[in-house]
Amino acid sequence: MTQHQSTQTMKPATAAKKLGVYLDATPADFREGVVSRAELDALQTDPPQWLRDLRRDGPHPRPVVAAKLGVSIAGLARGGVTEALTTEQIETLKQERPEWLERERATQAEVRKEAARIKKRNEERARSGG
Template sequence: MSQVMKPSTAAQKLGILLSAAPEDFQQTPISREDLDALRENPPQWLQDLRRNGPFPRDVIAQKLGVSNSGLARGGLTDPLDADQIGELLANPPQWLEHERSVHRKVVAENERLKAERARQGN
């Protein structure tokens, strides 16, 4: 018997917003085989969601180059589509520029610490 997951888990693994997926996807548990099939040969609705959104928080944060917390501090709580993200990137508000700077510093510090731990371990 194949393992199944909740639609919300499958949506998260696919990087899509569950509420934007078709009703049958939202209501049906997904097997690992079905998930793999969706990844390998995505139907048109999945291709459209991945390209145009609306996107979940973690995808929005990644596309904007900020953390999930940075989105919250910036007041972004609703899903955004590709056009809205494009507008933010084309004309970044001050909070976005600040959060991108903070995020870059955090990532750089994490890389520095990782390299330091690797040196100490050798």
């Protein structure tokens, strides 16, 4: 019996998300087609120039912008950032340090601290058997 392996494909939006790039900034042939798992692997292993440029210069999708600024995606929205930003725009925000960014960074730091506290507590409970 022969085993058939179907080619797994994904929508361009899914592939862009996995690649960490803003879909609207990708080339038209990428946006208009489908991406196979093998093509995605090839893009990740040996990115073409357009992908290297997008990752370096942007525009970046909100999850990437949030990570680069050290805030949550919701924090971006609260700060009025609803669109993709370029690396230059992100660096400008980092230098200008607007009040909303400082507030959201502090909030994010508290969230991380609380998550670490809960994780430590759970590990201690697991060790003590209770």
